[in-house]
Amino acid sequence: MPAVLEQSPSLLETAPETPAYLPAWFASRQQAAWQRFLATPAPKRGDETWRFSSIKQLDFSGFQKAPATSVNELIARSTGLEAPAAKLIFVNDELVHVESHLPEGVICLPLAEALVSHSDLVQAHFMRQETRLGSAKFAALHEASLTNGLFVHVSDKLEVEGTIEAHHWIVGENTVIFPHTLIVTGKSSKVRVVDIFRSADDSQPGLAIAFNDLSAGQNSKLDYVAIQAFNEATRVIQINETATSRDASAIGFILNTGASWARNESLSRLEGPGSRSDMLSISIPAHEQEYDQRTFQHHVSEGAYSDLLYKNSLYDDSRTIFSGLIFVDEGAHHTDAYQTCRNLLMSDTCEANSMPGLEINADQVKCSHGSTSSQISDEEIFYLCARGIAPAQARQLIARGFSVDVLERLKNDEVEALVLKFIDDKFDHIASRGA
């Protein structure tokens, strides 16, 4: 045992070092990002993008990166789809397992490897958009600190059967990870990727500052599913940026069951006519969990379609914030944009905040947004009771049905079943302590 216990430095104190084998452009991007992180002021009360947020959750001092441990155990626990097209497992951002049955023409690599072998390709797509929903400082921290992630590139006209699956684990107390997922689809191609985020342990605090960057090429189809099931001592910032070219279609889905506090920022840029973006989310907070979701549907091009559906079922003292904006640029005529946030209130102490917004600078536009907050009506419970179902079970059934409605929009049975398993785990967890 060493005489002096050496603490690894906190992530906020020293500039992260880019490993020497990575390309120079990436090292300079990381250095610039670190300077940007230092220069960007921290969010404060009164900032519109942090309205209703718990700013105190943003104190990340004391977290540090840690090497992977318990690797074999975690590989065994990394169950997901029955037969994924490829499977990657990361523990504390370190790749510990990889298997692939992907056809030629698909690049599916850990980001650290792709940066070396496909440097130009990664550079062309890596973090191109500006983070504008409030977390610019943390996006900069992510960019400066990330060491690995998932890079997927699909060639033109290649339709990938099956699903690429990545597991991201946090191990150890006060560990921070910076998972990065970059997916690029070529013309008329198709791919589906699932990211699953979990903690090795039930109680050790962790931090994840994650980023997923989706770029759907012309006439391609890109589906992305994120399952966030960290333990309830972990905090999460997850930033999504999606760009769709002409006639492309992208689905971005996120399930939140874990974390003590999670902030999701999702931005879709509709860059080509005929493109489509579906932004979907299911959140089931309980105890004192807090989910803070901000979305932006940016219609740059005319004739594009975006549809957002977020559903929250709130238990106990949980809290949700939904702030969405549909932004139609001048000249983006013939836009169809929809936004719906529904809150199902399952306790008398939960709190749902909704800020659905529209900014329209074009005409010949069809836009609507809706937000509702309500509880299950007594009639519905009575109906199920009359069929011999106990009230507690009846409430669970209705809440499940309420969530599953979003899931069906994924239109893939295996992935739906996988997500549903996490949803049911959460409901079991809630039911087991008599909620």
Next chain:
Amino acid sequence: MSYDTTDVLDTETREAIDIDRTKGDFTFPERNKFDAGRGLTSATVDYISDVKNDPDWVREFRHKALKVFQDKPMPTNWATKDLENIDFDVIRYYLSDGEKPKRSWDDVPADVLETFERLGIPQQERAFLAGVEAQFDSEAAYSNVKEELTKQGVIFCNSTEGLKEHEEIFRPWFGKVIPTGDNKFSALNSAVFSGGSFIYIPKGLKLKQPLQAYFRINSENFGQFERTLIIADEGAELMYMEGCTAPKFETATLHSAVVELVALKGAKIQYVTVQNWSSNVFNLVTKRGIAMEDAEVRWIDCNIGSRLTMKYPGVIMKGKRARGEVISIALANTGQHQDTGAKMIHAADDTTSNVVSKSISVGEGRSTYRGQVHIPKHLKGCKNNTECDALLINSHSRTDTYPAITVKGNRHATQHEASVSQVSDEMLFYMQQRGLNEGQAMSLAVNGFINDLVREFPMEYSVELKRLIDLEMEGSVG
């Protein structure tokens, strides 16, 4: 398709959906006995207090408010940057001819009388109003209420008279619904307020005819800061209507009012505004009502004029089963920004609120809906419904919606819905097939869009609205 490109439509549509903005565009020479000069310091506040012979508590209230105003930043972290164009140092904060409000139009100075004659006020009073107050710059020129109502205990006077002669009713509620520090402009108003109405309706009295106030700015660079307090005692009911106009000056003018409504148990207050300020007026108004048990407060709001309007009428539902409602129509033309909305604060069980907002953006006009609904944890049975619909006429028209809804606990229901649309080609084509020209068709479509809300306005009164909507004609066209 863009309507900018068809020039037939451009003029015709504009005429069809525009309203007569020239009606209020005239001015008379100023003949002010009292003028607080330009800019705002504590000397300005003292000057106003001296002229008005304020009691000490009012003077103190004004000075405190001035401090709050100076300390508060502009709310540009969420509001438009256009606010920064207000130059508080060139504004004139108090102007009056030193005359008391007259009870008879015969005693009103000829030019002031002519102003209000041209706006049609005396004629409307004879036709259907229970009482009228007409404000010219800082002070009321005319104030009268039907004699039998005075006998029944109705008080209808200006705020200066209210705070001096009815202090026992006025003071307990003054500044209570909207505290001085509520926002920068309520603080400004509290420091320099002058004019506005004080109304008290005694227990159980239900006014059959509406009371009206008319606000007129006559002088350039003038800031109008009226202060209205309306108290409806238990079971009382009234409808209050306000109209506003100003001539079009070269430079910007500021209107910043504070309106407080108090509806005691079972009372009902309807407050109707038709705002047609000229298009260089900054109209920054704080309006809020408090509704006790079983009481109801309704704001019916029509914003047509001004350069920038920021107005979010609110209702605090303080007693059980209280009800709040905001019905609003906004029309934003080129150079205008109508930033309107509603605040619904539920503070008791079984309270319900309803917000219906419709806006039309024409040319490069911009309309914004901003709303807040708050339902705290310890309550049950609260309900809110919010609907916002926006209609865009031209390709450079703009509309935004920013609601915020907080619901705590599972014993409530809220719903919010918003839509944005424009008049479809099919709709116009259909109507043109039936012999309407494009302009008439557009006009009919716009009328249809706001038709259900227009019913909420008292028809006799809505002179300005009439041309916009032409309700009576609707059945007979086509």
